[in-house]
Amino acid sequence: MADAVIDAVLARIDADIDESVERLFALLRIASISTDPDHARACAEAANWCADTLNGLGFVAGTRPTPGHPMVVGHRTDATAAGPHVLFYGHYDVQPVDPLELWHTDPFAPRLAEDEAGRKVIVARGAADDKGQLLTFVEACRAWIAVHGRLPVPVTILFEGEEESGSPSLVPFLEANAKELSHDVALICDTGMWDRETPAINSSLRGLVGEEIVITAASKDLHSGLFGGAARNPNHVLAKILADLHDENGHVRVPGFYDGVAETPAAIRAQWDSLGMTAETFLGGIGLKYPAGEGGRSVLEQVWARPTAEVNGMIGGYTGPGFKTVIPSRASAKVSFRLVGGQDPETIRAAFREFVAARVPGDCSVAFHAHGGSPGLSVDIDSPHMARSLKALSDEWPKPAVVIGSGGSIPIVGYFKDILGMDSLLIGFGHADDQIHSPNEKYDLASFHKGIRSWARVLAELAE
Amino acid sequence: MADAVIDAVLARIDADIDESVERLFALLRIASISTDPDHARACAEAANWCADTLNGLGFVAGTRPTPGHPMVVGHRTDATAAGPHVLFYGHYDVQPVDPLELWHTDPFAPRLAEDEAGRKVIVARGAADDKGQLLTFVEACRAWIAVHGRLPVPVTILFEGEEESGSPSLVPFLEANAKELSHDVALICDTGMWDRETPAINSSLRGLVGEEIVITAASKDLHSGLFGGAARNPNHVLAKILADLHDENGHVRVPGFYDGVAETPAAIRAQWDSLGMTAETFLGGIGLKYPAGEGGRSVLEQVWARPTAEVNGMIGGYTGPGFKTVIPSRASAKVSFRLVGGQDPETIRAAFREFVAARVPGDCSVAFHAHGGSPGLSVDIDSPHMARSLKALSDEWPKPAVVIGSGGSIPIVGYFKDILGMDSLLIGFGHADDQIHSPNEKYDLASFHKGIRSWARVLAELAE
Numbered sequence: 069m070a071d072a073v074i075d076a077v078l079a080r081i082d083a084d085i086d087e088s089v090e091r092l093f094a095l096l097r098i099a100s101i102s103t104d105p106d107h108a109r110a111c112a113e114a115a116n117w118c119a120d121t122l123n124g125l126g127f128v129a130g131t132r133p134t135p136g137h138p139m140v141v142g143h144r145t146d147a148t149a150a151g152p153h154v155l156f157y158g159h160y161d162v163q164p165v166d167p168l169e170l171w172h173t174d175p176f177a178p179r180l181a182e183d184e185a186g187r188k189v190i191v192a193r194g195a196a197d198d199k200g201q202l203l204t205f206v207e208a209c210r211a212w213i214a215v216h217g218r219l220p221v222p223v224t225i226l227f228e229g230e231e232e233s234g235s236p237s238l239v240p241f242l243e244a245n246a247k248e249l250s251h252d253v254a255l256i257c258d259t260g261m262w263d264r265e266t267p268a269i270n271s272s273l274r275g276l277v278g279e280e281i282v283i284t285a286a287s288k289d290l291h292s293g294l295f296g297g298a299a300r301n302p303n304h305v306l307a308k309i310l311a312d313l314h315d316e317n318g319h320v321r322v323p324g325f326y327d328g329v330a331e332t333p334a335a336i337r338a339q340w341d342s343l344g345m346t347a348e349t350f351l352g353g354i355g356l357k358y359p360a361g362e363g364g365r366s367v368l369e370q371v372w373a374r375p376t377a378e379v380n381g382m383i384g385g386y387t388g389p390g391f392k393t394v395i396p397s398r399a400s401a402k403v404s405f406r407l408v409g410g411q412d413p414e415t416i417r418a419a420f421r422e423f424v425a426a427r428v429p430g431d432c433s434v435a436f437h438a439h440g441g442s443p444g445l446s447v448d449i450d451s452p453h454m455a456r457s458l459k460a461l462s463d464e465w466p467k468p469a470v471v472i473g474s475g476g477s478i479p480i481v482g483y484f485k486d487i488l489g490m491d492s493l494l495i496g497f498g499h500a501d502d503q504i505h506s507p508n509e510k511y512d513l514a515s516f517h518k519g520i521r522s523w524a525r526v527l528a529e530l531a532e
Numbered sequence: 533m534a535d536a537v538i539d540a541v542l543a544r545i546d547a548d549i550d551e552s553v554e555r556l557f558a559l560l561r562i563a564s565i566s567t568d569p570d571h572a573r574a575c576a577e578a579a580n581w582c583a584d585t586l587n588g589l590g591f592v593a594g595t596r597p598t599p600g601h602p603m604v605v606g607h608r609t610d611a612t613a614a615g616p617h618v619l620f621y622g623h624y625d626v627q628p629v630d631p632l633e634l635w636h637t638d639p640f641a642p643r644l645a646e647d648e649a650g651r652k653v654i655v656a657r658g659a660a661d662d663k664g665q666l667l668t669f670v671e672a673c674r675a676w677i678a679v680h681g682r683l684p685v686p687v688t689i690l691f692e693g694e695e696e697s698g699s700p701s702l703v704p705f706l707e708a709n710a711k712e713l714s715h716d717v718a719l720i721c722d723t724g725m726w727d728r729e730t731p732a733i734n735s736s737l738r739g740l741v742g743e744e745i746v747i748t749a750a751s752k753d754l755h756s757g758l759f760g761g762a763a764r765n766p767n768h769v770l771a772k773i774l775a776d777l778h779d780e781n782g783h784v785r786v787p788g789f790y791d792g793v794a795e796t797p798a799a800i801r802a803q804w805d806s807l808g809m810t811a812e813t814f815l816g817g818i819g820l821k822y823p824a825g826e827g828g829r830s831v832l833e834q835v836w837a838r839p840t841a842e843v844n845g846m847i848g849g850y851t852g853p854g855f856k857t858v859i860p861s862r863a864s865a866k867v868s869f870r871l872v873g874g875q876d877p878e879t880i881r882a883a884f885r886e887f888v889a890a891r892v893p894g895d896c897s898v899a900f901h902a903h904g905g906s907p908g909l910s911v912d913i914d915s916p917h918m919a920r921s922l923k924a925l926s927d928e929w930p931k932p933a934v935v936i937g938s939g940g941s942i943p944i945v946g947y948f949k950d951i952l953g954m955d956s957l958l959i960g961f962g963h964a965d966d967q968i969h970s971p972n973e974k975y976d977l978a979s980f981h982k983g984i985r986s987w988a989r990v991l992a993e994l995a996e
Binding site: 298 | 738740742744749750751752754755756757758759760761762763764765767768770771772774775776777778811814815818819820821822823824825826831834835838839840842843844845846847848849850851854855856857858859860863864865866868870893894895896903904938939940941
C-alpha cells in the first residue's frame with residue numbers, strides 16, 4: 069500500500085482527535101455497569117450508542133438480544149477490500165464504581181486531566197477498560213472511511229456487554245452465530261503495551277485448573293493431649309502433600325505435569341531478554357527479591373511461558389486468636405495450576421488427584437472439588453497476520469513491537485479458538501497504572517490517539 | 533496395721549453410704565459455677581459448706597479469701613498419726629451447664645439413676661468433676677474418725693473454687709501459704725481409672741509449648757496469573773516447614789528435640805502392654821486405624837510417654853467458598869509440642885524457632901508468638917508412697933492398680949512441685965463416659981462408694 073494512502077488516514081486521525089475524544093466522552097457518560105441490575109437500561113443505551121455509531125459509519129449493524137445485556141454486531145465489507153476478514157472484539161460494559169468516595173470526580177463525567185508526569189489522561193470509569201480501547205478501532209475505521217470511502221479489509225465487529233460480569237451469554241451467542249462471526253483472524257483490544265514506548269502483542273495465555281482438596285482423618289476434633297502422637301493430624305497430611313508439589317528447583321512434581329510443554333522459541337526468549345526486565349525490578353515492587361519458580365529461567369519466562377502450581381488457600385484446625393490444642397478432623401486446600409499450550413486441563417486434574425490420593429494414609433479420606441479448567445493458549449507467532457501487525461505497531465511507536473506472554477487467562481481467546489476456529493491477536497494500549505477496576509480509572513490520551521493510528525496501520529498492513 | 537482396723541472403717545463406709553450420698557447431693561445442689569459472676573454467691577456457699585463439713589469432722593478449717601472465689605483449707609493431725617503428712621487437693625467449683633436444653637433433668641437437682649448397662653449413677657453438674665471425687669476423701673476421713681476417733685496420717689486439705697476458670701488465684705495463694713501447705717506428698721483426686729475394674733495412678737504428665745508462626749512474603753496479596761511462578765508463595769514456605777517437622781518414621785526433626793527424653797522403664801512398659809490396649813481399640817473410636825506417632829512404640833507409650841509436635845491450626849490465602857487465584861502475602865500456623873520429663877520448654881521453643889528461620893527464604897520474614905510453656909512431669913514411681921497407694925487400690929478393686937501416664941497437662945501438679953516442693957499422687961475414680969463438662973454429667977455410684985473405701989485404705993497404708 070502506498071505510503072500516501074495510510075499517511076492521509078493518519079493525518080485525518082490527527083486532525084479529528086478532539087472530536088474522537090468527544091465521541092469517547094459521550095460513550096463514557098453512559099453508566100453501563102453490567103453486574104448491577106439497576107443499570108440494565110444504561111447497558112442497553114450503550115449498546116444502542118455503539119450500533120448507531122457503526123451504522124453511521126456505513127456498517128450493517130444492530131443490537132442482538134441475549135438473556136442478559138445485548139450484543140452489538142456490525143459488518144462492513146467494501147468491494148475493494150482485500151486480505152483477511154477480521155473480527156474485532158471489545159466490550160461496552162464497565163466495572164462498578166465503589167468505593168465512590170475515592171473518586172476525585174464523578175466516574176461518569178469524563179474529563180481530560182494531567183497525571184503527575186504531566187501526561188494528558190482521560191479520566192472516567194471505562195476509559196481504559198474497555199470503552200477507550202474499543203473506540204480506537206472504531207475511530208480508525210472512521211478515518212479510513214472518511215478519507216478513502218472504504219475499509220481496506222472486510223471487518224466484522226462484536227461488542228459484548230457482560231465482560232465485567234462473567235460473560236454468561238457469550239458462549240451461547242458465539243455458538244448460535246458461529247457462521248456469521250467466524251472469519252480469518254480476531255483482533256481483541258483489551259490488553260496493554262509493554263511500556264509507554266513499546267507496543268506489544270500477547271501471543272500466549274496461561275490456562276487454569278482449580279482443585280479443592282479436603283483431607284479427613286478422625287471422625288471429630290481431638291484433644292492433642294489425649295491423642296497427640298497416636299492420632300493422625302490432617303494438617304500434617306496436607307502439609308506433606310503441598311510441600312511435595314514442588315522440588316527444590318521449583319519444578320512441579322505431579323507426574324506427567326510437563327507433558328506437552330514446549331520450550332519457548334529462542335527468538336521469543338531473546339526478545340524477552342532484550343526487554344531488560346530483571347528479577348529485582350519485577351519482584352521489587354511487591355517487596356520480594358528472589359524468583360521462586362523454576363531455576364534457570366527469567367521471571368518473564370516463569371510467568372509468561374511456564375506452568376505453575378500454587379496453593380491459593382489452605383486451612384485446618386484452630387486459626388482464631390490465642391491457642392487451642394486441637395487435632396482437627398479435617399484440613400483443606402485450594403490449589404491451582406496455570407497451564408501453557410499443550411497441557412490438557414483434565415489430564416492435569418486427574419494426575420493431581422492421583423498424586424494426592426497416593427499421599428493420604430489408609431485411615432484418612434480425601435474429597436476433591438473441581439473449580440474450572442481451561443487450557444493455555446498460544447497463537448502462531450509465525451503467521452502473516454502476526455508479522456504484519458507487529459510491523460504496523462513498530463511503525464507507529466518509538467520502539468519496535470514485542471511479542472509478550474500473559475500469565476493469566478483471557479477466556480474469550482479460548483472461545484474464539486474453540487467455537488469460531490479463529491486465532492486471536494491481542495493488541496491493546498493500556499498501561500499498568502490505568503487503575504482499571506479501581507477509582508479514578510484513566511486512559512492516556514496518547515494511548516487513545518496513537519491507538520487509533522495503530523489500528524489504521526494494522527488494517528493497512530493486513531490488506532497487503 | 534491390723535486388718536481389723538481397716539475392716540471396721542470399710543464396714544462403716546458401707547453402712548453409711550446412703551448418708552454419704554445425701555451429703556454429696558447437698559453439695560451438688562449448690563450451683564457453684566466459677567466462671568459466671570452471677571454464681572459468685574453459690575461459690576461462697578459451696579466453700580462454706582466444705583469448711584463447715586471439715587470443722588464438723590474435727591478439722592481446723594476455714595475459707596480463705598482470694599481476689600476470686602475462696603479457698604478452703606483444713607488441718608487435722610491426731611496425736612497418734614504416723615507416716616507422711618498428706619495434702620489432699622480437690623475443687624468445689626463446676627463447669628457451666630449450657631446447653632441446658634440437653635440436660636434430662638435440672639443439673640443442680642442431683643438424682644440417682646441407672647445407666648444403659650444397669651449401673652447406678654449420680655447425675656448432676658459436678659458429680660464427677662469434682663465434687664463427687666473430693667467427697668470420696670472427706671467421707672473416708674469421716675469413717676476413720678467415726679470408728680477410731682482419729683486419722684492415721686496427718687492431713688491437710690485444700691479445696692479450690694476456680695479450677696474450671698483457669699485457677700487465677702492458685703499460684704499466689706500457694707506462694708503466700710507455702711509453709712502451711714508444704715508437706716510430704718500431695719493427693720489429687722481429679723482423674724480417672726483405667727477401666728471399671730482397674731484403678732490407676734497417673735505417674736507422668738506431658739508438658740506443653742505453644743508457638744504461632746507467621747510467614748510474610750510479598751507486601752500484598754498477588755494475582756496468581758500475573759505473578760505465579762515468580763513470586764514466593766508463603767503457603768508453600770509454610771507447608772515445607774510443617775512437612776519437615778516429622779520424618780517418615782514419625783520422629784520430630786527439630787534438632788535437640790529428644791535431649792533429656794528418657795526411655796520408659798521396662799516395668800512400666802510391660803504394665804502398659806499388659807493392659808491390652810491395641811491401636812485398633814484406641815483409634816477405632818475416633819474413626820482411625822493406624823498409629824501416626826513414632827514407629828515401634830505402642831499407642832499408650834506414644835500418648836503417655838513420648839513428646840510430640842502437632843500443627844493445631846494453619847491458614848493462608850483464600851479459604852472461603854469458591855475459588856480465588858491469589859498468592860497471599862501471609863500464612864500462619866499454630867504449632868504445639870507435648871513435652872515429657874527432661875525436656876526444657878524454652879530450649880525447645882528456641883530450637884523450633886531456629887528450625888523455622890532456617891527454612892524461610894531470604895526475601896520473606898517470619899514472626900513468632902509464644903503461647904505458654906510448661907515442662908512435662910513425672911513422679912517417682914519407686915517412692916514408698918506410690919507403692920503403698922498402689923497396694924491399697926489393688927486391695928480394693930477387682931484388678932491390681934496400674935501406673936499410667938497422661939498425654940495432657942495438669943498444671944496443679946507442676947505448681948505443687950515448684951512452689952511447695954511436693955510430688956503428687958493422682959488418684960481418681962472417674963470414667964471416660966462421665967460426661968464431664970457436658971450435659972448429664974454423672975459419677976458411678978460404685979466410683980463414689982469404692983472411691984471412699986479406696987481412700988480409707990490409702991490412708992491406712994501410708995501410715996504403715
